[in-house]
Amino acid sequence: MSGLNNNCDTLTRFLLPEAQTRGALIRGSHIIQESNRIHGLNGLLAGLFGQTLLASILLLSISKGGIRQVLQLDATTQAPVKRILTEARSGAVRGFLNWQEEEPLLRFEQDDHIGSWMGRPVRLSTVRDLGVGQPYISTIENDSDFLADHLLHYLNQSVQIRADIILLGDCALMIEAMPGCDEEHWFKAVEAMAKIPDDVLATADSATILAYFDELRCKAVGTDSYTYQCDCSVEKMAAATSSIPEDQLQELADEDGNITVSCQYCDKHYSLNPETGSETSR
Template sequence: MKDYIVRATAADNQIRAFAATTRNLVEHARSVHNTSPVATAALGRLLTAGAMMGSMMKGTDDLLTLQIKSDGPIGGITVTADSKANVKGYVYHPEVMLPPSPKGKLDVGGALRPGILSVIKDMGLKEPYVGQTELVSGEIAEDITYYYAVSEQVPSSVALGVLMNKENTVRQAGGFIIQLMPFAEEEVIRKLEEKIAGLPSITSLLEAENTPESILTTILGDMGLSILDTMDTSFYCNCTKERVEKAIVSIGKKEIQEMIDEKETIEVNCHFCNSKYHFDVEDLKEIIKRSK
């Protein structure tokens, strides 16, 4: 199944909903960053959230960044997404291994907690919007639910999951975000809460071959569900050698000339996609020429 997001409304627009399947992009992130199972689960959950939250942005150039800074062994995660649901991200310590949680699951909370979640929305204004909340569980879905409630005053239900194969590749990944509008009626709220409370885990739903559409139908099918559209989502990094060259220019001509004189070469590694860019002495000479 390809990766995609479904956007929908229900209950006469009192509810808006997003659901995604993201196995391929999470597996791509696992392969390029060589993440451990618990790091894959943590990064995969935040990538899935980022893809859906990015798709909520209205401007074509709008950018969303989700950043967790953690005192746990993972150290942190950074994910960025655009309004087309292109998403990329990395874990600070991808090698972290932990024993299972008391429930026998990958201990994402133990890897991340305590920490701070920052949501940064760059919408082309003078300053980006920044919201911050403490991690309440480190399991990410609960932390984003808490962020929405505290920073944006939007009651939300967030589910995120990554299921691994025995050989540590990604078997399933996906999630949903369901939000109540300010004018939602008490009966709608009650009905939605009952539906959410009776749901199995998101990975169980995906493992049973549910699509994003059928997941939303399970939750909202008797509440006037209206599918608005679908949107492809993928792991995409826009780094290029030309963009990296601009960063090298910012070091300063004097420093670049010193590297040339000492016959140094530079290797620049992209945090997001792990691509490596090499610049030898001749490349550095050309950079100086072009920057005059």
């Protein structure tokens, strides 16, 4: 089990009683490393994709009783990246990235702003699944170059939550106003958050970062472990192919009548028999 634990990243949930505020903090170094390995990403785009994964975990952490949080970013103009989609569940997160058709010619790196990769504005869609009834689905557009701004716009407009978010490298930090948090309380929380130096956010452990909230009587109230993990299966892949027209399946099939499908989230390949829905040996 020690090997598994070494590949986990820990989200810390905390309270700031003096500011009537709560928050969540995660350094997702293992999550980002594994997602980059699977999807073959590097450089500044790898950082943006990793931060989107961590953002979905932050959103899940404030979803009362939520079991699944999907965060989807879509370009609304011609841009190198067409879509980034991430999905967080208890203990696990996964995601994928879709390039535009011109992808081989457009792998350039101007900076780490979302606008450099997806243009402006970007359409942000979320699915909050509470496990009962229909999931809550929301879609907004925002013109900012920064992913954190998109998230704050969503929280303010669609969820009516007052929050502040920092996404820096593999660090994701969010604070959220609780009932009873007035303007003075909120100013204290935001002021303390703003005083955390970038080099601390970039390299320090969670305890060191949270120490900057000590004057607000910061108290850690729980932790959750997360890994980059996909729950794809033969059954799910077979179900996905069941909606493909028969003539298209025939075009995709090999000489033995089997088709090969790949999971976008983890790049695992399945060889399926469309008639039986079972996996075939390769």
